[in-house]
Amino acid sequence: MYRQYLRQAWQLMKQNRFFSTVYIIGTGLAISMVMVMAIAYHIRTSNMAPEVHRDRMLYATFLEYAWGNSTSSFFFSNRTAKECLLSLQTAEEVAVTTEPTIMSILAGDSYARLSGDGDPYKVSMMGTNDGFWRLFDFSFIDGKPFGEAEFQSALPRVVVSESLAKKLFSRTDVSGQGFLLDDVEYIVSGVVKDVSFITPSVAADLWVPYTCLPVVMETGSS
Structure with missing residues (x-):
């Protein structure tokens, strides 16, 4: 059943290449933004030399x-x-x-x-x-x-x-x-x-x- 859903999703993506590309890029950018925010927060708040306290x-x-x-x-x-x-x-x-x-x-x-x-x-x-x-x-x-x-x-x-x-x-x-x-x-x-x-x-x-x-x-x- 799971493989069947994946096969159907793949067929839909092949039929709508433009929208599929937009969805993939948008998802990638959203994940990248969350990662950047997490890294920035870690740099600003975690203990790191010389600010170890x-x-x-x-x-x-x-x-x-x-x-x-x-x-x-x-x-x-x-x-x-x-x-x-x-x-x-x-x-x-x-x-x-x-x-x-x-x-x-x-x-x-x-x-x-x-x-x-x-x-x-x-x-x-x-x-x-x-x-x-x-x-x-x-x-x-x-x-x-x-x-x-x-x-x-x-x-x-x-x-x-x-x-x-x-x-x-x-x-x-x-x-x-x-x-x-x-x-x-x-x-x-x-x-x-x-x-x-x-x-x-x-x-x-x-x-x-x-x-x-x-x-x-x-x-x-x-």
């Missing part, structure tokens, strides 16, 4: 004030982050970062180059605190992340991606070496494997203590 994390990206029927949204200032986030006693770890796109709007694009080298590279820069390196699981191939003392002292230290290290130095074992970032000399603390931009909360070409960034420290400081 997504299922236990709370992301706070901005503050929202409401009065009457009006609302306004603001990003965290240095003072707000220090008093409201870094002072939390119930959180196991707190990571504070700058958003590369917003930084480029506030301070312009960032460029990295070796001293005396005339070929600067446009880079995506992220400012972080020292807790960032304890919360996220980066794969270091040389050196180590900057620590609390360097963050608090606003020492110009930087962690760079593998690709950027190769562009600047043509190698990756460069911890202790220096280069100019927006004409300020930074010392490489460590080198990490490239981070995919499917993890936008941590993706960048390089990471520096945000205490080194005047535009961050001066905004909302009073």
Whole structure:
């Protein structure tokens, strides 16, 4: 009986080739769309390096004030982050970062180059605190992340991606070496494997203590 139904269906498809093609393509596209949505959801929500604690994390990206029927949204200032986030006693770890796109709007694009080298590279820069390196699981191939003392002292230290290290130095074992970032000399603390931009909360070409960034420290400081 089942074979008979299949034979009849096949005969109908042969008789109506156009509609059969439309049905097959439509079904294939529908299945593909569901698969793409499932993959996108998995990428955005599952634990994957360096964001290995997504299922236990709370992301706070901005503050929202409401009065009457009006609302306004603001990003965290240095003072707000220090008093409201870094002072939390119930959180196991707190990571504070700058958003590369917003930084480029506030301070312009960032460029990295070796001293005396005339070929600067446009880079995506992220400012972080020292807790960032304890919360996220980066794969270091040389050196180590900057620590609390360097963050608090606003020492110009930087962690760079593998690709950027190769562009600047043509190698990756460069911890202790220096280069100019927006004409300020930074010392490489460590080198990490490239981070995919499917993890936008941590993706960048390089990471520096945000205490080194005047535009961050001066905004909302009073």
